[in-house]
Amino acid sequence: MYDVAIIGAGVVGGMITRELSRYNLRIVLLEKENDVAMGATKANSAIVHAGFDAKEGSLKAKLNVRGSEMMELVANELGVKYKRNGSLVIGFGDDDRETIKVLYERGIKNGVRDLAILDQEELRRLEPNIGKNATCALHAPTGAIICPYELTVASIGNAMDNGAELKLNFPVTAIERNNGAYEITSVNKTITAKYIVNAAGVYSDAIARMVGDDSFTVHPRRGEYILLDKECGNLVSHTIFRTPSKMGKGILVSPTVDGNLLTGPTSVDIEDKSDRSTTAGGFAHVIKETAENVEGVPFGKTITSFCGLRAVGSTGDFIITSPLRGFVNAAGIESPGLSAAPAIAEYIVDILRESGLALHENKDFNPIRRPMHHFIEASIEEKNEIIAKDRTYGKIVCRCETVTEGEILEAIRTNPKPRDLDGVKRRTRAQMGRCQGGFCSPRIVELLARELGIAYEDVTKFGGKSRLNYGRTKGDK
Amino acid sequence: MTDLVIIGGGPAGMSAAIAAYESGIRDILILERDSRLGGILGQCIHNGFGLHRFGEELTGPEYAWRYEEKVRAMNIPFKLGTMVLDINENKVITATNEDDGIFQIEAKAIILAMGCRERSKGALNIAGTRPAGIYSAGTAQKFVNIEGYMPGKNVVILGSGDIGLIMARRMTLEGAKVHAVCELMPYSGGLARNIEQCLNDFGIPLKLSHTVVEIHGKERLEGVTIAKVDENRRPIAETREYIPCDTLLLSVGLIPENELSKSAGVALDRVTSGAIVDQDRQTNIEGVYACGNVLHVHDLVDYVSEEAEIAGKSAAAYIKGEKCDAVSVDIKTDGRIRYTVPQKITQDKDISVYFRVSDVFRNVTVAVYKNGEKVFSKKRPKVAPGEMESIKLSKNIFAGASELEFRLEQN
Ligand SMILES: Cc1cc2nc3c(=O)[nH]c(=O)nc-3n(C[C@H](O)[C@H](O)[C@H](O)COP(=O)(O)OP(=O)(O)OC[C@H]3O[C@@H](n4cnc5c(N)ncnc54)[C@H](O)[C@@H]3O)c2cc1C
Numbered sequence: 001m002y003d004v005a006i007i008g009a010g011v012v013g014g015m016i017t018r019e020l021s022r023y024n025l026r027i028v029l030l031e032k033e034n035d036v037a038m039g040a041t042k043a044n045s046a047i048v049h050a051g052f053d054a055k056e057g058s059l060k061a062k063l064n065v066r067g068s069e070m071m072e073l074v075a076n077e078l079g080v081k082y083k084r085n086g087s088l089v090i091g092f093g094d095d096d097r098e099t100i101k102v103l104y105e106r107g108i109k110n111g112v113r114d115l116a117i118l119d120q121e122e123l124r125r126l127e128p129n130i131g132k133n134a135t136c137a138l139h140a141p142t143g144a145i146i147c148p149y150e151l152t153v154a155s156i157g158n159a160m161d162n163g164a165e166l167k168l169n170f171p172v173t174a175i176e177r178n179n180g181a182y183e184i185t186s187v188n189k190t191i192t193a194k195y196i197v198n199a200a201g202v203y204s205d206a207i208a209r210m211v212g213d214d215s216f217t218v219h220p221r222r223g224e225y226i227l228l229d230k231e232c233g234n235l236v237s238h239t240i241f242r243t244p245s246k247m248g249k250g251i252l253v254s255p256t257v258d259g260n261l262l263t264g265p266t267s268v269d270i271e272d273k274s275d276r277s278t279t280a281g282g283f284a285h286v287i288k289e290t291a292e293n294v295e296g297v298p299f300g301k302t303i304t305s306f307c308g309l310r311a312v313g314s315t316g317d318f319i320i321t322s323p324l325r326g327f328v329n330a331a332g333i334e335s336p337g338l339s340a341a342p343a344i345a346e347y348i349v350d351i352l353r354e355s356g357l358a359l360h361e362n363k364d365f366n367p368i369r370r371p372m373h374h375f376i377e378a379s380i381e382e383k384n385e386i387i388a389k390d391r392t393y394g395k396i397v398c399r400c401e402t403v404t405e406g407e408i409l410e411a412i413r414t415n416p417k418p419r420d421l422d423g424v425k426r427r428t429r430a431q432m433g434r435c436q437g438g439f440c441s442p443r444i445v446e447l448l449a450r451e452l453g454i455a456y457e458d459v460t461k462f463g464g465k466s467r468l469n470y471g472r473t474k475g476d477k
Numbered sequence: 478m479t480d481l482v483i484i485g486g487g488p489a490g491m492s493a494a495i496a497a498y499e500s501g502i503r504d505i506l507i508l509e510r511d512s513r514l515g516g517i518l519g520q521c522i523h524n525g526f527g528l529h530r531f532g533e534e535l536t537g538p539e540y541a542w543r544y545e546e547k548v549r550a551m552n553i554p555f556k557l558g559t560m561v562l563d564i565n566e567n568k569v570i571t572a573t574n575e576d577d578g579i580f581q582i583e584a585k586a587i588i589l590a591m592g593c594r595e596r597s598k599g600a601l602n603i604a605g606t607r608p609a610g611i612y613s614a615g616t617a618q619k620f621v622n623i624e625g626y627m628p629g630k631n632v633v634i635l636g637s638g639d640i641g642l643i644m645a646r647r648m649t650l651e652g653a654k655v656h657a658v659c660e661l662m663p664y665s666g667g668l669a670r671n672i673e674q675c676l677n678d679f680g681i682p683l684k685l686s687h688t689v690v691e692i693h694g695k696e697r698l699e700g701v702t703i704a705k706v707d708e709n710r711r712p713i714a715e716t717r718e719y720i721p722c723d724t725l726l727l728s729v730g731l732i733p734e735n736e737l738s739k740s741a742g743v744a745l746d747r748v749t750s751g752a753i754v755d756q757d758r759q760t761n762i763e764g765v766y767a768c769g770n771v772l773h774v775h776d777l778v779d780y781v782s783e784e785a786e787i788a789g790k791s792a793a794a795y796i797k798g799e800k801c802d803a804v805s806v807d808i809k810t811d812g813r814i815r816y817t818v819p820q821k822i823t824q825d826k827d828i829s830v831y832f833r834v835s836d837v838f839r840n841v842t843v844a845v846y847k848n849g850e851k852v853f854s855k856k857r858p859k860v861a862p863g864e865m866e867s868i869k870l871s872k873n874i875f876a877g878a879s880e881l882e883f884r885l886e887q888n
Contacts, residue, residue: 394576442623457626468628470627474652
């Protein structure tokens, strides 16, 4: 019997699991996919918002500002890249200037530090490539960028190192309450837990319904992105937002912590919660608005495009509730959910405590995790010491991102262990560069097969039926 | 200090090394990231290599072996499994491998011979899902020819570059069904002989002016939607057609891999994406040369070897401090001729100039103008972007030249 089962290994479930691993508890994190961070957490804008967006007094506002303040420490402990690059909300004329003033006032009320309104000249001084027609901006120096799946992998890995369990390929299909505990069923397995946290993202309404809570719904809203080569990562240094309007928040342009340039997202309500396809219209929209925001973004240098689904809750705010004893929802966690995640975790742990979960400090809890990128950031001398002990760190597998075999093997052997090509990609950046795995993916398949002890042709791209090969060629049969 | 460091041990790097050796240079080092010499030829097990050089049809590995044998016989040193991480302006090379760790070498001369990579799907922004089953043609070639695994059974190929054409045949021979090769342009970028031998001989349709507009399938690819494109290369909605398939191979262009060249400060040509070089294949940095697919994408390895020999000889002359009469003139092109290699002439020598055209043209004359006056012309019945052209120019053409222009004129 587990003390707590967390459903959903996104950034929210991941941060909650880590927060709970500070205590002497039996914890299990349940995830339907073959890896962690496969939902909204995999594909979003990667911005740690300063906190001027959400309506004053809302949970979104409160948890965003708090989360954003916690994030730097969390990132440091977990060895996750984090950069406080500052955000700019740019305006194109008088209407936008009015809106920017409203955002400024709201930010102040929400407790966001150091906000300032800039005129055209000041804006251009900060960002020389900004769109010619931008006339003013809100500057939020506390805005930051982070890698959302790196944060999630690291928080779950850290929780596991501190005793938490992770069950992948465990889609929760039913929950029964029995003798004061919950029986949680997946395809043909059942586990029991005293407490449940529902962090199932876009599916969190379905999970709530399993215990009879139909007080809210969650629907998917598509957001498409185009990611550009590292050559373009210096076009802007801040995250550039447009002034929100009736048409939505618009397309942003931002450097990423890895040095690429990210543009997007679109915003279109859809029906199918599993439909993560991109559209030609979406690309056209991203390209057009980006050109207004920043001059000279070379879309010929596109590396990839992708789509994330926002989990839009029916209440307009984060839905953090406890509809019945021992069951807590973390639902409708749309933006700024990534920014708020550390604060959401704290908040949920408080709710669990109030509902009777005994929290005894885990004396052995270690908040520190070795950075996944420790090798790449080492000096040449340090690298050579590592290579002298383990030759595989001298051998480059992914040439575009210069990732060594040693780093790939280390990732494969580190919690939470990746079991597929995309999992290795998210942990090491191998296959994430300009050739998109063209050269290195066969080698990574080989390493995965060997380390997992499975057949070459059973290695998948991301679990399920996403196989890469169909058996041997004629001569090799 | 090493006299000559060659980056890349493919056909270009090996030919350059041999030429430098034959010109008397002994202190040579080839750095190769793969675990063997030969570069991409190792996975090109089809024949058709070496017709020009050896008058024989060799497979890729056989062609590569002819050079590797010589490299070994000459005892030219090479390091395998060695990736160059950086080259700086002072010709200091930083590299890494399992035995030496990260190390640095200072070179008197460097030859860049890193080859090219395939353009990836990402760059195309195809709408739809992101399932398994989408590979660049070269990756599929590696799975099939090197690893011995079949990446799919029902295949559509986007792009009619040579590797795509070769893989259409290879997958068919391995029992897969290749449903179509879609090419965005109204002509193929591949060699005519490959279209004949790899598609026509197997009844595989080549759909010109077609592209893939959508990808279907959540886990493994389930199908693609293709469509015809108009003259602006925009898909025509009414022509959309769904083809069920589990594999999409991309052969949509090759890009010279010049990240290292950039770090060394080598100036690149926007058209070729390779270095701007003179007749010696010397870049803007004295003592740094480039040859093979890192310089511009070749269709035939025979020309790679030829080019690399020029680079190897020139690097040897540079190391020995030899000089010859200098001129200095840039070659201009008219757009119908997209580019030339070399892009500039700095010495008085007889040379061959290689170039590609921007479209298919029939009954044309390649004309060279010196200071506005036509000084050379050669008739060609047909030229196409997929086939590299070359002309030989004798050195008297350059005498007194302040301007040279290559034009393609209709007869
Ligand atoms: C386009 C877009 C842009 C965004 N930009 C930002 C931003 O810049 N800054 C910011 O702060 N926030 C942003 N967000 C919001 C942020 O991404 C989310 O709030 C956050 O990732 C939500 O995390 P989660 O863990 O709640 O959900 P998810 O990451 O979706 O995780 C839910 C997990 O639950 C699993 N699951 C579902 N059902 C079951 C089941 N039955 N059994 C087991 N497991 C199940 C899923 O597989 C998934 O792994 C953005 C979101 C989107 C979509």
